[in-house]
Amino acid sequence: ISKAPTNWSTKESAKAWSSEEVERVLEAIESLPPELHKFPFDSVVRFTESKFKGNPASQAARILAVYDSAFDQKTNLARVLAHEFAHTYYKSLPPRMGDDYRKKTGWVIELVDREFFITRRKSGYVQPDGFNSHDEDFANNLEFYLFEPSTLKRVTPEAFEWIDKSLSAKMKKGTEVKK
Numbered sequence: 001i002s003k004a005p006t007n008w009s010t011k012e013s014a015k016a017w018s019s020e021e022v023e024r025v026l027e028a029i030e031s032l033p034p035e036l037h038k039f040p041f042d043s044v045v046r047f048t049e050s051k052f053k054g055n056p057a058s059q060a061a062r063i064l065a066v067y068d069s070a071f072d073q074k075t076n077l078a079r080v081l082a083h084e085f086a087h088t089y090y091k092s093l094p095p096r097m098g099d100d101y102r103k104k105t106g107w108v109i110e111l112v113d114r115e116f117f118i119t120r121r122k123s124g125y126v127q128p129d130g131f132n133s134h135d136e137d138f139a140n141n142l143e144f145y146l147f148e149p150s151t152l153k154r155v156t157p158e159a160f161e162w163i164d165k166s167l168s169a170k171m172k173k174g175t176e177v178k179k
Contacts, residue, residue, distance in 0.1 A: 012051060012065070024077055032085065033173055044065075056080045059087055086142040124159075126155050141163060145159075
């Protein structure tokens with residue numbers, strides 16, 4: 001798709017896909033664990049630049065947005081896509097699994113007077129934006145589990161242990177992507 005969907009929340013500029021970009025995206029997806037991309041997006045849209053400087057991709061409302069920076073030589077496209085697919089995967093987890101993940105990693109969600117309150121853990125984030133939400137934290141942690149497991153194990157051992165125990169059998173990678 002080269003036109004921004006009407007329900008896309010920003011004023012980002014859509015652009016046409018090149019055949020090389022389509023090939024790279026498909027190859028990157030093929031290299032990911034099939035379990036991770038079994039919950040497809042309704043559309044994948046090519047944009048020039050994110051409203052968040054340097055952001056290579058984002059997702060919302062079942063739309064995956066891929067920006068120019070995702071195709072930079074230094075960017076691992078499979079890793080970028082794994083992160084975005086991890087958001088969707090997290091939302092698909094059975095409630096008990098999501099609760100267990102949050103508990104094991106130090107996130108607390110409480111219902112007080114019909115309002116939810118989230119308590120974040122004090123430290124142990126592989127990326128600073130993981131502090132923003134348990135969803136972002138999960139996406140970062142699963143990305144690191146797949147691409148830098150030793151870093152995840154060192155920085156957030158609880159997340160590494162939970163993913164390894166709960167998801168490792170489902171997170172076997174596909175084919176390797178050529179750099």
